[in-house]
Amino acid sequence: MISSRIAGSAVVLRHIGRRLFSTSPASPAPAAIYKDHVNTLLFGSGFGSAPGKGTQASLVWFFPARMASTSAAAPAAVGGEDDESAKQDVSAPPTPPKGSKELTSYWGVAPRKLFKEDGSEWRWSCFKPWDTYVSDTTIDLKKHHAPTTFLDKVAYWTVKLLRVPTDIFFQRRYGCRAMMLETVAAVPGMVGGMLLHLRSLRRFEHSGGWIRALLEEAENERMHLMTFMEVAQPRWYERALVITVQGIFFNAYFLGYLISPKFAHRVVGYLEEEAIHSYTEFIKELDDGKIENVPAPAIAMDYWRLPPGATLRDVVMVIRADEAHHRDVNHYASDVHYQGMDLKQTPAPVGYH
Secondary structure, three states, X not given: OHHHHHHHHXXXXXHHHHHHOOOOOOOOOOOHHHHHHHHHHHXXXXXXXXXXXXXXXXXXXXXXXXXXXXXXXXXXXXXXOOOHHHHHHOOOOOOOOOOOOOOOOOOOOOOXXXXXXXXXXXXXXXXXXXHOOOOOOOOOOOOOOOOOOHHHHHHHHXXXXXXXXXXXXXXXXHHHHHHHHHHHHHHHHHHHHHHHHHHHHHHOOOOOOHHHHHHHHHHHHHHHHHXXXXXXOOOHHHHHHHHHHHHHHHHHHHHHHXXXXXXXXXXXXXXXXXHHHHHHHHHHHHHOOOOOOOEOOHHHHHHOOOOOOOEHHHHHHHHHHHHHHHHHHHHHHHHHHHOOOXXXXXOOOOOOO
């Protein structure tokens, strides 16, 4: 009896051993292939000749050949192997064109294809069509907050002093100057939004929309930088300077916002006033022909919905209008704090439309 069971084990392993640990899909097989060998292994060579087919069949299906496979089983055709409709249902998806990459994910978060109004495919992943807007270039560029309080004067002269090394270093190289300016200008909105976000979580309260407004400002400033990267490439020492200045300014502004949000927002308001002045000088250089008025980068055309044929001058115009908007928002935020209120008590000016 023992020898017959050992022999039966060898037969069973020969038939199903390769299937137990296979990683490829298994095709359906009739129970009769395995039934006799399993019965011989369990009960000896004489088992199976007597009636009782139901019991033997049920034992067979306790050992499915797919039990150790790591891949999905192929679906069985309802109408048999020759059922054409079943074959069409399980057909593989069309192969993507050669050279293209198609991302598939179990999590189902792959981005869908987007299209512009003219039917062409949307090419940007850093922003979406609903993030674009037409800038209001009619905004008043001459507004200025006259410093009256002690903190206002400290904020004003701090910004004026910061402008001195910038003028010495960049002089009239406005393309690189704009890149440096935007690497700094994108920091306050992120820091302020982050701190308001944490405060909202700690105090279980709404922010009045100010978290979104400040993070929106940071993203808008970053898009300015991405645009100027298409116009001028920074040198290695300018990149090193960006790393140094950003590290110092981030930590200084972080501490400043923790100590006095009204002072921090006032500093940003004055920074934006200086940005307006710098971009105005940039436009004068373009008008005088000292800087080539090249076609607008594609990213700027889509982000600000610029008309066909737009140039670098048009790009600088809309960026200057954005800076004027940031000026107004931050001076307004500082005024809210000066009047003894929290930002959450006043609706945030969200959007650029």
